[in-house]
Amino acid sequence: MEKHWVYILASARNGTLYVGVTRDLAKRIHEHRTGQFPGFTEKYAVKMLVFAEPHDTAVAAIQREKNIKHWSRKWKMSLIERDNPDWRDLYEFLV
Template identity: 80%
Template sequence: MKPHWVYILASQRNGTLYVGVTRDLPKRMHEHRTGLFGGFTEQYGVKTLVFAEPHDTAMAAIQREKNLKHWPRRWKLALIERDNPDWRDLYDDLL
């Protein structure tokens, strides 16, 4: 069974962060990178996958996304740096 994903994208140009949830992370990343997803991520150039966390259920993933969205920015930065200290683009790992 495919996991549900909570993910954080970052902008290379201004440090903007975006927290999202999806069932199909490679597909969603393609949508963000090609502009098919539109909206906030396209407007602010938020395309670098810096954090991804699998969950067994949609409910767990959605709750985690909601929690992360309410976290202060410094907590999100610490979460990213804990697992990805070099801020590597994790998109290549998906392919």
């Protein structure tokens, strides 16, 4: 079964955050990094993958994305630091 992903991108540690959802994580992050779609992530140089969470269904991933987007910045930062305390760019593990 194909996974669906909720992910968080950052411009730098303690920088701008972006929360998204996708079925193909490596492809989507590549699109963000290369600026294939103009918008928020291109404008604010939000390209570093700092959090990724798999889900079995699109419905579950979309609901989780919505929840994360509504939570405070402090909570999002805690979520990232729980699994990625050094704020490593996780994209290197995808390719």
